[in-house]
Amino acid sequence: MADWEMTDNTLLQIRNVSKCYSGLGESRAVLRDVSLDLQAGKSIALTGESGSGKSTLLHLVGALDYYDSGEIKIAGTNLTNLNDSARSELRRNTVSLVFQQFNLVPSLNVAQNISLHARLANRVDQTWITSLTSRLGLTELSDRYPEQLSGGQQQRVAIGRALAVRPKLLLADEPTGNLDEVTSTAVMDLMLNLVHESGAALFLVTHSVQVANQLDRRVHLSAGKIA
């Protein structure tokens, strides 16, 4: 294996990662020898056809799933052979996720949802959260519950929740995929601004060329390989 040193501000290193899904007797390679670097505070757009393995790669980086070979390092921590509580700690303290389906907690109101991750990580910075909430235009909606919000509002809450913890790395999987075009552009602009402000690195899966062009780098995934 090639000797690879971590340069000082490399936050995420993906080296030769492969992943198969086995089911119904056959095993299918979804990711093949994927390698990628992301510096702290920088952003990458991941594009590709449907089924090319974008979500799978994002889940691996988010320590939500396990790869078959290769290596992923986040902020110096190697994910290979990490046990559940170490992976949990990584998700809690270093990485944040924004999903396509929002995944808000229906029984918590907007304010509680936004501060949830920060409270879980024991890193509540109230001024930051307050400014975040107002930047996201959610101050008026603080007492509402998710079911009383529109799709765009819900996604803004999800973004607020992910950023409230001030993650080093933000992972977002088509965060505006469920929104109409106008809302989508507004939400995406807001997110990019806020990410920039918080100094987090961004790893974003998107279909939109327009969005992809706004980021530092663009990587195209095709049939499990980086083109």
Added chain:
Amino acid sequence: MKRAALGALLSHWWRHPLQLITLLTGLALATGLWSAVQAINGEAKASYNLATSEIGARQNETLVPKTGFIPLSRYVELRRSGWRLSPVLEGRWPQNTGSLRLIGVDLLSHPTFSNMVENSDSESSFSLDALSSQEQLFLNPKTLEQLTVHVDLPPIVQSDQIPIDVALGDISLVERLLQRPGQITRMIILPEQPLGLHPLEDLAPELQRQSYDAGQMSRLTDSFHLNLTAFGLLSFAVGLFIVHGSVSLGIEQRRGLFRTLRAMGVPLHLLTVLLLCELLLIAIVAGSAGLVLGYLIAAALLPDVSATLSGLYGATVEGSLNLRPGWLISGIAMAVVGTLIASTQAITNIYKMPLLATPGLQARAQAASSQQYGMAVLGLALMAFGTASMLVFDGLIAGFALLAGMMLGTALMLPLLLSWVLTLGLRNARSALGEWIWADMRAQLPGISLALMALLLALATNIGVGTMVSSFRLTFLGWMDQRLSAELYVTAKDEDQAQKLVLWLTRRDITVLPIRWSEVPFHGTKLRIYGVQDDPTYREKWPMLQVQNGAWDRVSNGTAVMINEQLARRRNLWPGDDLNLTPSWKMTVVGVYSDYGNPHEQAIVTLPVLLRHADNVPNLRFGLRLPPSGVQNLIKEIQQESDFEGITMVDQNDLKARSLAVFDRTFVVTGALNLLTLGVAGFAILTSLLTLWNMRLPQLAPIWALGITRRQLAWLELWRSLALAALTALLALPLGLLLAWLLLSVINVEAFGWKLPMYIFPLDWLRLLVMALVAAAIAAAIPARKLALIKPSELLKVFAHER
């Protein structure tokens, strides 16, 4: 992290208060019924302990004669051979207001007597000085209140430690009071014995060893408490169905939350621990509420239970309830353990839950169907196990094993049976809507089947116990007509007055049947022997179960004896067998009669024979035969006669009414528990329907979109749950009848010593069916109403977020 995660978990309940309330109520009901039964049992046990262990020191083994009494010389011999024994003499001591149990012990060697002294009130005149005095009688203050006349009583010392209706004294005093000098009823074998003794079996073959729980009374009352415990367990199990339903729902609904929390870095083990903490919290809150409920139920039922116990077994239980710490702890523990059992499945699912994908609906339906088969197989196995244990063993425990096996087994098979019925319906459905209804019902089955199982158990218990009680009542009524054949029963104050009364009555041509009896020691208990005067009344009316030809002739010529069913079954004595009434008195059994409502063994001989074998046969009670129309007149005449002051009279109708009242009161407890269990089952249905509500919208919305109105859907919901309840009730009927048969022919024989014929009461079943349907309708009405009034936007939401 922990606080934030726990807060997020608990917030669910905040947003679904109804669900939380059902969960808490279900658990509180379960714990309440269970701990009510436990409180009653505990109270009764405490009373028995006071009654038996303290006085008779029954924790120790005792030595009792096989028949008759132990002569003092025997005791002296055994003491000389080295055995450390403490003698006890016990007998009934007639008083004006009934009689007392008079117990004489050797104050110095008795194992527990001195403890009682130390524990007693300091303000009473108890002291070692008093103890050394052999002329004093120890009584409970309450007993003393009941003794109206104190003349002829030796000096009294009061103590709370002595049970009610018992008088305790030195054996020398007691043998004088009972006029039984040199007699011993039993000897307590003291715990510490010297080494190298000859076995008691060789030294005294005519005596038998008896351990504490071999006591007749405790065996009898044990079975009653076992019945109660079984009932309590049943209600608890039914309550757990509710808990299972709400916990599973609470976890099912929070799958998304768990996933989100995991994605935000809450480790799996912490999540599980937090869920367990949540359940623990719920269990403790609901358990405490259940304890309060249980206390109230127990306090309400205890008077009836003590009536039952004294009516059926002659055991005294005080009518007040005490709080025992053990009871509190065990109630909470039961709630916690029950919650954990009910939620094991849900928690394991969480542990196995993948972080990313959700298993599809189809996969879940498949899992449910394979679960149905698994449950049915387990059910069959339980039924087989119950049957096998009945075939191999006999007795109460085997009876209960069969009972439990059948009940649980059928309940476990219910989902599969119902799904077969629904498949059959689906095959025969004509219209598209009909097809959907059947298919939908089948899809809904896994969610509601636990509640239906609870309903099945509750209904079967109701039918079973109801049939048992009604059959018993019918038999009892017929039996009373035969047994209480005299039109008027009178009791004189003393023998003088009795003689005058008999003379006075015979002059008026009224048949007087003396009711006289004596009690002799018999296998460690007492045998009551009645001496009757031959009369057509007995020959025609006595409620015989088995009788030989010319039986009454042989009784009246003094060669034969009739015995009651209890004696026949316990000692396996039937017509033609010989019975040793005392060591020197043997007679042939020629008939067995039924004798309900009495725990003790009994025999009937002719009066002269009884008088020859027993002294102390008071002649105070009489049954009078006269035309019913003359009864009231006669009562007045006797009341007016100055010689007859103090005579008590009860006419037949009065006595029957009173006996029936006692009978009915006896089963009040059973009836109450029955009804409560049914209520809990109805509640379980409500819970599961509410539970299903959220999952049902996605299934109903498309049908609504296809043009079925919300009202129609609501009615369909109502009919659906009625149909399921009716199907369950249908299955409950044979199960209930089986239960009734078991209770009448197996459990009753063990518990009471008599077997009862089974009668069928279809009207009761109809009433129960209606009740079940009403319960199901009420339970379904809430979700149905919700559905009829639902906003179209709610239904549209289903399409907005395809789940």
